[in-house]
Every structure is written in C-alpha cells, then in structure tokens.
Amino acid sequence: MLDKLKKRRTQYALGKNLPISETQVDALIRDAIRLSPSSFNSQSSRAVVLFGKESDKFWNIASEALRAVVPAADFQATSKKLDSFASGAGTVLFYEDQEPVKALQANFPLYAHNFPIWSEHSTGMAQLAVWTALADAGIGASLQHYHPLVDADVAKTWNIPASWELKAQMPFGSNEAGFAEKTFIDDELRFRTHR
C-alpha cells in the first residue's frame, strides 16, 4: 500500500499514450471510487470520465470561462497551463451528489451539519483512491479546480443531474516527465504518538 502511495505524484507533463486501454482505465476509476468509504455508506461520490475529444471539450469550456475573467495580459500563461491538461488522455470530473447528503440530514438531524462536511471528506478519499490507482497503473495525473466557473457549461454538455456538485477535475495521461524530489516537513511538527 505505501509503495502505491509513494508512486502518486502531481504530473503536469501528460501525453496520450496510456499503458492500458481506455476500458481498463475506466474500470479502474470506477473500482477506486466504488471501494472508497463514505459517511453512513451514503456513496455520494459521482464521477464523469472523459476520454480524448470529450476531455478536450472540458478544457475548452475551462479556457472560455477563464478568458472571460483573467486579465488579457495573463491569459497566455493560463492558456498554456490548460493546454498541458488537455494534452493528456482524459479527465475525471469528481462530483458529490447532494441528494443522499440531504436525505441523511433529514434522517439524522443530530448530525445534519456534519453530512456536507463528510461529503467533502468522501470526495477527497475518492480522489486519492483514483489518483493512487492511476499512478499504480503507470498513469500520471494532477488535481485541478476550475469549478464553479465551468459548472453550467459542463452540466449542459454532459447532461449532469442538478443535484451533482462538481468538486475536482483530474487530468490524466502518460507520464512525459519525471518527478521533482518531494520535501517533507519535520515529523515533530505533525505527529504525536503516545504509548
């Protein structure tokens, strides 16, 4: 397990040469999310997996949305970044369905304020599971956040249910570069063990 977690890194240099088929990547993403935990086993996580031209469509939507808000002088840098995401093989859109969250709030009023928070935790766990599974299959990925700017166009393009809230976008593809050394803060700052 730890060797798999070690393989998971942010990869911006993405290409289209997946080491396994799109069908296998799709199955792997589905398995990773299906196996991820959720509060009260509510299974609120949803995913839209976009390959090839469908993924390009997403990054075009992001580009147009950003063009409208980013100062013209900065847009070239933004555009370059978006192109690097589009140069991969696909993108996973991570959603949380608010319907099961609301149902839990109605059924368990004592915890009502917690369920939206736990839904955020659940999507984080699903994202880590997918990112790690992709890395283990030799596929690079990064985690992006272009919502809510893109929400309306994305919902229209892929007919997304109104109760699904977009939480993250994960462009993925072949690893076209290595990874920089990762530094870690001192263990003393973050861990305390008592026995």
Ligand SMILES: Cc1cc2nc3c(=O)[nH]c(=O)nc-3n(C[C@H](O)[C@H](O)[C@H](O)COP(=O)(O)O)c2cc1C
């Ligand atoms: C909650 C969360 C949000 C993140 N958001 C972004 C993001 O919007 N754009 C991005 O390029 N990376 C994003 N990252 C990736 C981090 O920058 C990255 O994981 C961190 O620098 C450590 O590098 P590593 O992924 O190679 O271990 C995010 C990571 C987490 C956990």
